[in-house]
Amino acid sequence: MSDMNANTAKYRSSFLKEVEANVEEGHWVKMCMQCGVCSGSCPLGPHWDHPPQEIFMMIRANKRDEVLSSTSMWMCTSCYNCIARCPRGLPITHIMHGLASYGKRLGLAPKNQPTAKFSQLFWDNLSKTGRVNELKLGLRLYFMNGFGNGIKTALKMKDVGLGMVKTGRMNPMEILGGHSCKGAGDIKKMLAKAKEIEAQHTAEFKG
Amino acid sequence: MAKYEYSFYPGCSSQSGASSVNYLKSTQTICQELDIQLNEIPDWNCCAASIGYGGGGELPRISLSARNIALSQQAHGQQDIVATCAACWLATREAKERIEESDKVRSGIDTALGEIGIKIEGEMPKTRHMVEVLIEDLGYEEIKSKVTNPLEGLKIAGYVGCQTNRPFGIDGESYENPKYLDRMIETVGAEPVDKYEKKASCCGGALMFSEPEKSQALVKDIIEAAYDGGADMIVTPCPVCQMNVEVYQGHINKTYGTKFNIPVVYYSTLMSVAFGRSAKDAALDGQMIRATKLEALVKK
Numbered sequence: 194m195s196d197m198n199a200n201t202a203k204y205r206s207s208f209l210k211e212v213e214a215n216v217e218e219g220h221w222v223k224m225c226m227q228c229g230v231c232s233g234s235c236p237l238g239p240h241w242d243h244p245p246q247e248i249f250m251m252i253r254a255n256k257r258d259e260v261l262s263s264t265s266m267w268m269c270t271s272c273y274n275c276i277a278r279c280p281r282g283l284p285i286t287h288i289m290h291g292l293a294s295y296g297k298r299l300g301l302a303p304k305n306q307p308t309a310k311f312s313q314l315f316w317d318n319l320s321k322t323g324r325v326n327e328l329k330l331g332l333r334l335y336f337m338n339g340f341g342n343g344i345k346t347a348l349k350m351k352d353v354g355l356g357m358v359k360t361g362r363m364n365p366m367e368i369l370g371g372h373s374c375k376g377a378g379d380i381k382k383m384l385a386k387a388k389e390i391e392a393q394h395t396a397e398f399k400g
Numbered sequence: 401m402a403k404y405e406y407s408f409y410p411g412c413s414s415q416s417g418a419s420s421v422n423y424l425k426s427t428q429t430i431c432q433e434l435d436i437q438l439n440e441i442p443d444w445n446c447c448a449a450s451i452g453y454g455g456g457g458e459l460p461r462i463s464l465s466a467r468n469i470a471l472s473q474q475a476h477g478q479q480d481i482v483a484t485c486a487a488c489w490l491a492t493r494e495a496k497e498r499i500e501e502s503d504k505v506r507s508g509i510d511t512a513l514g515e516i517g518i519k520i521e522g523e524m525p526k527t528r529h530m531v532e533v534l535i536e537d538l539g540y541e542e543i544k545s546k547v548t549n550p551l552e553g554l555k556i557a558g559y560v561g562c563q564t565n566r567p568f569g570i571d572g573e574s575y576e577n578p579k580y581l582d583r584m585i586e587t588v589g590a591e592p593v594d595k596y597e598k599k600a601s602c603c604g605g606a607l608m609f610s611e612p613e614k615s616q617a618l619v620k621d622i623i624e625a626a627y628d629g630g631a632d633m634i635v636t637p638c639p640v641c642q643m644n645v646e647v648y649q650g651h652i653n654k655t656y657g658t659k660f661n662i663p664v665v666y667y668s669t670l671m672s673v674a675f676g677r678s679a680k681d682a683a684l685d686g687q688m689i690r691a692t693k694l695e696a697l698v699k700k
Contacts, residue, residue: 217457217458236601236602236604236618237604237607237611237614240614267454268607268611268614270562270602270604270605270606270607270615271450271451271562271563271605271606272562272563272566272602272605273562273563273565273566273567274562274566274602276566276567277566277567277575278575286450286567290450290453291453291458293453293454294453294454294456294457294458297454298457302454307610307611308451308454308606308607308610308611309454310610311451311454311606311609311610312451312452312453312454312455312606312610313454313455315449315451315452315454315455315606316448316452316454316455316456317455319412319445319446319448319452319464320455320456323443323445323446324412324415324445324446325412325413325446327412327413327418327419331609334609334610349651352650353647353648353650353651356647356688357419357647357688359688360422360685360686360687360688361417361421361422361685361686362417362418362419362420362421362422362686362688363417363418363419364416364417364418366417367417371417372412372415372416372418374443374444374445375443376443376445376467376516379516380445380464380467380516382515382516383463383467383512383513383515383516384456384460384463384464384512386463386511386512386515387457387459387460387462387463387508387509387512388456388457388459388460390459390508390511390512391457391458391459391460391508394504
């Protein structure tokens with residue numbers, strides 16, 4: 194390691210190191226120059242407790258729990274405005290997804306954040322058969338906050354559902370199984386392997 | 401043999417009885433007219449879209465796209481993979497980049513695919529969006545040459561949205577003011593809304609399901625800007641944009657006291673009608689808000 198690298202390493206917080214090692218595209222975080230273009234470009238920016246620029250600074254300031262348990266990253270709509278506009282070329286969208294996902298894997302993600310819940314429902318739905326079953330996904334979504342809320346939401350969504358059925362864009366029979374990959378078993382095996390490799394990498398980080 | 405041939409990744413929402421089955425139908429129609437052959441990837445799977453990140457980490461998500469790429473190579477060699485859905489296109493293209501750029505990802509993916517006895521052979525084929533194919537491979541002139549029923553008198557807001565624009569862009573166009581959809585509108589004989597202010601704004605994407613109030617506020621502005629520009633309808637290249645902007649107008653009206661009732665169609669629907677095809681081939685029956693002005697132009 195050159196002297197300069199040794200010097201910068203001294204100022205690198207342990208959480209920054211952890212993010213660099215374990216979070217998707219985390220090695221980019223140190224490149225942020227705090228200009229705030231990402232925060233100003235985010236369509237849901239006003240709803241974030243900590244917009245991306247702030248999250249990057251918090252990582253450098255070693256605020257591990259505050260970052261990983263924040264609801265902020267879960268409000269990313271994946272619009273890629275921040276990526277397109279970042280003068281330093283940081284893949285901000287991916288870093289936000291990576292932080293959210295890492296926080297969730299560690300059990301630190303907020304429990305009642307609706308997008309955190311929906312994101313998991315979506316993943317469970319697709320990994321079952323290899324393809325998304327929109328009807329089951331919709332129903333699981335309506336009922337994710339309990340039965341009473343589910344009925345209320347389902348009634349509110351009745352017109353949308355009926356419209357989709359009438360136009361052939363939703364099929365009530367999908368509830369009985371629906372589309373599936375022939376290789377659904379293979380896909381489960383592949384995903385399990387990929388998850389295992391990722392968990393191994395994470396376990397290798399010793400700070 | 402067809403003039404153009406591609407490997408085809410239709411994606412979950414285009415399946416029968418799914419939310420953008422009308423997009424697939426009208427795409428098949430324009431491909432017949434333009435002599436494009438689409439060879440479906442056998443047993444393709446979901447790409448995890450953008451929202452899958454909460455359940456799947458980086459490697460599991462990329463492995464899904466890697467399986468599709470490997471199956472595409474097996475069946476269709478090095479043919480470019482074409483997707484109609486923005487998320488399918490983006491996820492598959494990103495997977496290729498990530499596998500090429502990172503040895504760690506590459507080795508993880510090789511192992512995960514090895515587990516089920518498949519592999520990526522050599523160079524991965526490119527993944528492209530259908531509009532890229534139409535604009536870059538065929539071009540506006542070739543599309544125009546098939547127009548037998550120009551959509552005269554229609555004013556249309558070209559809503560590009562996010563993921564067919566950022567981060568990869570179409571045909572090297574600007575992210576802030578992409579013009580390709582406006583040019584497509586002109587190509588089929590209609591008039592694009594000039595300076596459509598919300599053309600590259602976000603509809604909320606998957607957050608329409610989990611954070612509906614926040615997303616509907618975004619869609620309200622997108623529709624309002626279309627009306628301000630005097631639009632008869634909105635056109636989009638993305639299944640999520642189409643659904644989000646079309647089907648919640650009733651809810652938005654209730655919340656905001658607006659009277660929105662504007663049809664939202666795919667570019668492939670417009671092109672099908674302009675090519676002289678029937679309402680059924682254009683999948684006009686898939687509109688929850690009927691595109692009556694477009695229906696009236698259908699060649700009898």
